[in-house]
Amino acid sequence: MHDTPPSVPDFTQWPSFPFEGDLRVKQLDDPVPVEPPRKGEGLRECTACNAPDDAYIWVGERWRVRAMDRPTGLPMVLILESRTHLDLGDLPNLLAAELGVMTVRLERAIRSLDGVARVHVNRWGDGSAHLHMWFLARPYGRLQLRGTFLSLWDSILPPISEEQWRENLALVAAWLAEFGGRPLAEPPRIQWQAPSSLLAQSEAAHAAAIREEAVSVIEAAEEIPEPAVDDDRADGDGDASDPTATDADPSVASSVTATDSADEPATESATESAPDADPATEPAAATAPDPVDDTADSAAPNKGTPEVTPPDARPVH
Numbered sequence: 001m002h003d004t005p006p007s008v009p010d011f012t013q014w015p016s017f018p019f020e021g022d023l024r025v026k027q028l029d030d031p032v033p034v035e036p037p038r039k040g041e042g043l044r045e046c047t048a049c050n051a052p053d054d055a056y057i058w059v060g061e062r063w064r065v066r067a068m069d070r071p072t073g074l075p076m077v078l079i080l081e082s083r084t085h086l087d088l089g090d091l092p093n094l095l096a097a098e099l100g101v102m103t104v105r106l107e108r109a110i111r112s113l114d115g116v117a118r119v120h121v122n123r124w125g126d127g128s129a130h131l132h133m134w135f136l137a138r139p140y141g142r143l144q145l146r147g148t149f150l151s152l153w154d155s156i157l158p159p160i161s162e163e164q165w166r167e168n169l170a171l172v173a174a175w176l177a178e179f180g181g182r183p184l185a186e187p188p189r190i191q192w193q194a195p196s197s198l199l200a201q202s203e204a205a206h207a208a209a210i211r212e213e214a215v216s217v218i219e220a221a222e223e224i225p226e227p228a229v230d231d232d233r234a235d236g237d238g239d240a241s242d243p244t245a246t247d248a249d250p251s252v253a254s255s256v257t258a259t260d261s262a263d264e265p266a267t268e269s270a271t272e273s274a275p276d277a278d279p280a281t282e283p284a285a286a287t288a289p290d291p292v293d294d295t296a297d298s299a300a301p302n303k304g305t306p307e308v309t310p311p312d313a314r315p316v317h
Contacts, residue, residue, distance in 0.1 A: 007025075009025075014147070016146050016149050017149060038129045040128055048085075053182075053184070054184060057185035058183050058185070061083070061180075062083050062098060063082060064080075064083060067079075071160050071162050071164075072155070073154045073158060074136055074137050074153070075113060075160060076137040078134075079134055079135070080103070080133040080135065081131060081132045085129075086130075087130070103133065106176065107135065109171075110172060111137075112171070118138045119135055119137050119138070120134075120138065120151075122134040122136070136154060
């Protein structure tokens with residue numbers, strides 16, 4: 001007579017149970033007299049001991065954190081491992097104390113991610129003799145994923161995007177690095193560049209703004225009337241043919257000063273707006289005047305003598 005399978009347990013009616021419909025409990029196998037060795041036991045090699053540091057997202061002196069090889073259904077699934085080949089019950093006091101600290105740090109780092117409500121911490125240890133603690137993030141608002149079936153939901157839900165997954169890994173690694181160790185995960189946005197079309201639009205708008213500002217300054221300067229010529233200077237006190245002896249037009253000086261501080265497009269606009277100015281005959285109007293030397297004025301023997309520009313200071317045409 002065959003054994004009657006047990007009835008379906010009550011947890012199949014829980015909202016967190018991921019399956020529905022007709023279910024049947026499997027028949028239990030007979031227990032084995034000797035359990036097979038796990039990875040890292042007997043003659044079996046240890047996967048964690050043979051893994052290089054670059055296979056992890058963060059490494060420290062005594063601990064390492066690794067992720068899955070691809071995105072899964074939960075926002076984050078990470079594994080905390082000890083560097084030393086020890087199981088949970090084999091940890092000395094120092095590593096046992098650090099395990100508590102590392103557990104809290106990693107839980108806080110994962111919980112800081114956007115969209116994470118809780119972090120489940122699990123240790124099974126049936127597959128490997130090397131200590132490894134599982135950290136599974138439950139999405140915020142997904143009440144149906146609460147409880148002991150979260151690891152099952154991780155395989156049922158559609159995977160998150162790889163970009164978001166890598167960014168989450170980098171954030172967790174950076175969080176842990178604040179306390180030491182070395183982060184090895186980098187976000188995918190580091191190599192991001194703006195499209196060339198956006199750059200071209202930005203440069204065109206910037207150049208148009210500069211041209212508009214230069215034109216407005218020149219138009220405002222043209223509205224200022226030129227000052228009347230002093231009769232005394234015209235009669236002989238000053239040499240009218242010397243461009244350095246004649247006062248520069250304040251409107252032109254203000255426009256040149258404003259244009260010099262702008263970019264090349266503004267300079268071209270200033271030149272086109274004044275077609276009557278001849279650079280060969282009117283250097284003072286095309287070039288901003290040099291700073292005034294107070295000591296030279298005080299040492300001049302005759303105030304009425306017109307100023308003479310030194311040869312090395314004259315503009316080159």
